Amino acid sequence: MQDVIKEADLSVGAFYRYFKSKNELITAIAGEKIGEVTSVLDAVLEADPMPPVPEIIDRVLELVDRSIDGGGPVRIAVQVWGEAVHDPEVAAIVAEIYGRVRSRAVHIAERAQAAGRLSADADPVGVGGALFGLIQGYILQRILIGNVDRTQYVNGVRALVAG
Structure with missing residues (x-):
């Protein structure tokens, strides 16, 4: 928290005037970024006809790239996921926020x-979960490995969907 407060160029008191806790800060940041993603997915869901799945993935990953390349808050996603493993309050926040994306993927x-x-016998809940996992997987690769080519990744998704 001290690093965040220093980076924001705030005093401890000023920071806690805006956020009551670390978890409240996490909720604000995650909610903002997930709001961008859900608005893209909502637009896709309203489109008629709906774009192909690889194009949808590409649109979401473009947001991810812009955030990561600009030093944005997507970089802390992996840290928040790790914190969720140990902190039940963060886990609840993460489940609710990411649940919105997963439900749209379904x-x-x-x-x-x-x-x-999509095949008539496919399980939409399973497919939606897999789509959601593709987005998280890309985020992990971008943060942990570095420069992952989005076009190549989406072409891989295209090949999987076609196969």
Whole structure:
């Protein structure tokens, strides 16, 4: 927290005037970034016809790239995920926030199935979970490995979906 307060160029008292705890800060940052992602997914869900899944993934990953390349808060996602393993309050926050993205991914799978782009016997909940995992996997790779080519990643997703 001291690093965050220093980076924000605030006194401890000023910081705690805005946020009552570390968890409240995590909620604010995660909520803002996830809000951007859910707005992209909401636009996709409203589109008629809905774009192909690889294009949807590409749109979300473009947001991820902009945040990471700009030093944005997506960089702390992995730290928050790690904190969620040890802190039940953070785990609840993460489950609620990321649950919104996962639920939209399930809706995307349902729409893809209804449009005939997904096998009729596919489980939309399972497919939505896999789509959500592809986004998290990309974030992990970008942060842990470094320069991962988004186009190449999306082409890999395209090949998986086509196979």
